[in-house]
Amino acid sequence: MESPRIFAVTGTPGCGKTTLCALLGEQGYSVESVIDLAARFDCLGEEDVSDGAAPVDVHKLADEWFDESNDTMFVDGHLSHLLEIDAIVLIRCHPDHLKQRLEARGYDERKVQSNVEWEMIAGTWSEILEFELDVPILEIDGSATSDVELMSEVLQWIEDGCPSDGVEATAAEAIDWLA
Numbered sequence: 001m002e003s004p005r006i007f008a009v010t011g012t013p014g015c016g017k018t019t020l021c022a023l024l025g026e027q028g029y030s031v032e033s034v035i036d037l038a039a040r041f042d043c044l045g046e047e048d049v050s051d052g053a054a055p056v057d058v059h060k061l062a063d064e065w066f067d068e069s070n071d072t073m074f075v076d077g078h079l080s081h082l083l084e085i086d087a088i089v090l091i092r093c094h095p096d097h098l099k100q101r102l103e104a105r106g107y108d109e110r111k112v113q114s115n116v117e118w119e120m121i122a123g124t125w126s127e128i129l130e131f132e133l134d135v136p137i138l139e140i141d142g143s144a145t146s147d148v149e150l151m152s153e154v155l156q157w158i159e160d161g162c163p164s165d166g167v168e169a170t171a172a173e174a175i176d177w178l179a
Contacts (some may be wrong), residue, residue, distance in 0.1 A: 004072045004086035004136060004162050011091035012119040013078055016142035018092065018149065021076040021144040023151045029041050030069065032052045034058075037065050050178050051111050072158070079130060087136040088128070088163050092175045093118050099145040127137025129171055136164035139174055 005081045009017045018033070025031040038044040038056040041064040044054040058079045065083060067073055074089075081088050101110040118124075128137070138157045142150055153168070157163070164170055 004132075004158070005070070005083045006067060006075065006083075007086075008080035008083065008085040009076050009079055009091065010081040010088060010091065010124055011142070012078070012098060012124065013115050014091075014098050014105065015093035015119070017076050017078070017091055017092040019077075019147050020089075020142075020150055020154065021074050023147055024074050024154075025154045027151070027155075030071045030073040032067075032073060032075050034061070034075060034079050034083070037061060037083075038076070041065055051108070078124070081124065081133060082131065084134065087158075088133070088138070089136055089157075090124055090139045091142040091150070092122075092139060093142070094143040095177055106134050122174055122176070125171050125174055128167060132167075134167060136162035137167060137170050138163060138164075139164070139170065141175060 011017055011020055014171060021031045036054060038061050041061055043057040043064065047054045056079055062083050075085060089172040099112055099116050099121050102115055138154065140150060140153055
């Protein structure tokens with residue numbers, strides 16, 4: 001396998017994806033957000049007034065978007081793992097921490113609860129397994145690590161060649177908040 005070049009930075013909203021990507025951008029790495037890509041490729045729907053979110057047509061975006069650069073790129077967004085990527089950085093966050101973060105953002109109670117539940121049941125892992133994504137995956141706990149340490153761990157993983165025991169083995173060892 002060729003060295004991974006395009007990394008999905010994914011996880012439940014509020015887990016630390018954008019913070020990590022901002023730090024990576026400050027280090028000179030190319031960073032794109034799923035929302036910006038969706039807007040650029042006309043894959044963004046109208047904003048839902050009930051939750052303030054605009055739906056992304058991720059299937060159309062996956063068909064339309066192709067990065068022609070040779071740079072290492074990080075794609076920030078909880079749908080990023082559904083695009084054409086070479087590896088996944090899956091950030092997890094303890095549900096109690098996640099709840100606090102989302103409440104601090106001003107999310108309504110229903111949106112906070114649905115995102116906390118998604119994290120508790122490892123929803124992103126469910127999608128990765130359902131869509132049979134076969135790329136290296138690094139799962140990290142963003143609630144127990146400083147932002148700089150998180151970035152260092154990701155960059156070390158990349159420098160080490162993105163070691164992975166395969167999706168199913170990595171999923172079997174995934175963080176389990178319910179245990």
